Amino acid sequence: MKAKVSEIFYSIQGEGIYQATPQVFVRFWDCNLDCCFCDTKPESYKEMDLDQVLSSIFSQQGFWDCVAFTGGEPLLQHEFLRDLSRALKQRRKTTYLETNGILVEELKKVIDYLDIIAMDFKLPSSTKISDFWDKHRDFLKEACKKEVFVKAVVTAFTDEEDIVKSAGIIKEVNQNIFLVLQPDFIHEAFLWGKLAEFKEKAEGIIPNVQIIKQLHKHIKVK
Numbered sequence: 323m324k325a326k327v328s329e330i331f332y333s334i335q336g337e338g339i340y341q342a343t344p345q346v347f348v349r350f351w352d353c354n355l356d357c358c359f360c361d362t363k364p365e366s367y368k369e370m371d372l373d374q375v376l377s378s379i380f381s382q383q384g385f386w387d388c389v390a391f392t393g394g395e396p397l398l399q400h401e402f403l404r405d406l407s408r409a410l411k412q413r414r415k416t417t418y419l420e421t422n423g424i425l426v427e428e429l430k431k432v433i434d435y436l437d438i439i440a441m442d443f444k445l446p447s448s449t450k451i452s453d454f455w456d457k458h459r460d461f462l463k464e465a466c467k468k469e470v471f472v473k474a475v476v477t478a479f480t481d482e483e484d485i486v487k488s489a490g491i492i493k494e495v496n497q498n499i500f501l502v503l504q505p506d507f508i509h510e511a512f513l514w515g516k517l518a519e520f521k522e523k524a525e526g527i528i529p530n531v532q533i534i535k536q537l538h539k540h541i542k543v544k
């Protein structure tokens with residue numbers, strides 16, 4: 323079996339509660355969504371088999387113990403992802419999935435070999451595409467069998483209603499799951515008042531809410 327892989331590289335995690343953790347990133351090609359703020363949708367890919375991907379991962383320099391699957395949407399290639407995650411667990415590595423939190427049936431096929439799931443809630447007022455609340459709820463119920471946190475991108479257009487809805491779903495599934503509010507990098511300077519209001523509102527519903535910027539854009543690393 324071969325996967326469509328856009329790039330494999332060593333860096334630090336730029337987002338969420340594991341920010342600054344050294345990781346090797348495997349970026350899978352293609353995505354099932356079209357968020358208006360997207361800057362990570364891959365443009366090209368190479369077809370690689372499992373041995374080639376493992377060989378590239380283990381040739382990365384630097385101190386790392388964790389492999390992050392990113393995209394695009396890695397779960398679009400869930401069969402390969404399952405084989406890769408299993409191989410990495412056999413080699414005692416930590417596996418970390420970045421996902422848009424929609425493909426729950428695909429997650430079920432991989433979850434046994436995942437350690438950490440960084441799941442997006444795609445807020446319709448931020449993405450300017452349709453809402454996925456029911457799918458996010460189902461996905462989160464499955465994801466919380468492992469360590470999971472939720473990230474929501476806040477833009478100039480984000481509505482409070484979407485933040486309240488997000489916190490409500492987390493409360494319903496497991497109120498201790500972290501909600502990360504991540505400001506859209508381009509408009510970050512104008513968003514602090516809004517972020518503070520959203521944080522306070524969400525904290526009225528669930529206990530763990532953090533505003534965390536995109537680190538790698540600030541320090542200009544990949």
Ligand code: SF4
Pocket residue numbers: 353354355356357359360361362363393394395422
């Ligand atoms: S889910 Fe992620 S990769 Fe896909 S379009 Fe949205 S931001 Fe881009």
